[in-house]
Amino acid sequence: DASPDPSQCSDGPALCPALVQSFLLLGPPPSSFAWLGYFGKIAYHVGDELISLSSLEHCIIRASMSAPRQFLSKFKLPSSRFDWLQTHSVHDPRLNFNLNCGSLSLPPSVPIYRGEILDAQLEWIATRYLRTTVQVSADHVVMIPKVFAWYASDFAHARGIKASAVECAEYAANFLQKKARVRVTVAATTFDSIKYLPFSFHCRTLSLLTDEEMAPHAA
Template identity: 30%
Template sequence: MTDGAARAAPAGGDRPPTTVAADLLAATKRRENPDPFLATLSGYDHDDLAPLRTDRHRALAFWTNLYNAGTQLLLERRPEIYDSPLRVLRFFRAEAVTVVGTGLGLDAIEHGILRGGRSKYGLGYLPRLPRPLERRYRVTCDPRIHFALNCGAASCPAIRAYRPGEVDDQLDIATASYLDRVVEYDPDRDVARVPRLFLWYRGDFGGGRAIRAMLDSYDAVPADVDPRLSYRRWDWSKAPAKFA
């Protein structure tokens, strides 16, 4: 196909993937039928998703919205696997959505794609063995995604719809909002109580010094302090539909 030539409508429909992912998320919020959007996503081919490989903003918006929509679908359609003692295995690996005919779980979207192919174990320092679709669409990890992804737990950040043209600003807002709500600084002990996300994904954030710099840049701790970090307990209580 020559540059500028009109091409056929995408196999999954004539709307871009970022729009369909946002519409799917909106459908879960309004408790409307998500199946038409799920069918569209499944019907796309790799040509339809090609912009996600070259445009970081589109990729961040698409995969973040898809993750959050997938969480809500699993909580509604398969709530028992979230309540399972084997949640880490069953809920996060269960098929949540299908893209280009490939079933994806939350782990695949988060760790395989949005975190650039890093293991959920090893504090963010170990690689993940990627599946072909993960390898094709993975992006360089932006640690702010940890304050945008909602896995259904009470400690998770609120859900927002992310738009390609605004995603950088939106991630800043989401990060600032979450840190403002969760971080507590004890001046007597010079200790900052921070989200457990900073421990689980320490490598994503660049280690302890970079975490402290991030807390400072978002005014989550007073200026000119260098606190010890204490990691808050994660509340796994199920909290569906936690939209901002």
């Protein structure tokens, strides 16, 4: 059976291949209104547990990280505990750029995460995403992905506090090429004008990155 196994959380964000399989079988959410409920209804049987895609993200992969702010505050997120799986959960801000729900605002392809090259994969996917989204306008406004607003506490210098917009921009700048990194850092710290890019709740079917596509970056 070539189906992805969501129980392999130690090998990376299992949500992505599981989501690819769900989209292939059922199609992506048909509308933005169906978006949230979709991820709570699709579930996998892992051991004696039934784990939804939403639980996989928020209760296992993101268990050691902050809860989402604003856009999901009026919805009830899953609160199940999977102690036997949460031992694999780590606080790694790069997960925010690797977890991909299929939104049109996110990359169209995802890898199969592998334990032996996981750190390199997390780094490359985060770098690819931020280099294609972070912008500085002609009037020195820094534009960064909305995920920085939703999970600001993940990017703070200390646990338990919310990172400022400037801190978020500086974090994003670390993944950019030198010229862009300097431009973003100077604009953020000098003009302190930072905006968050809009996020689309319309989804598409994701494709998988092949080992050949990932090999030069995850070696």
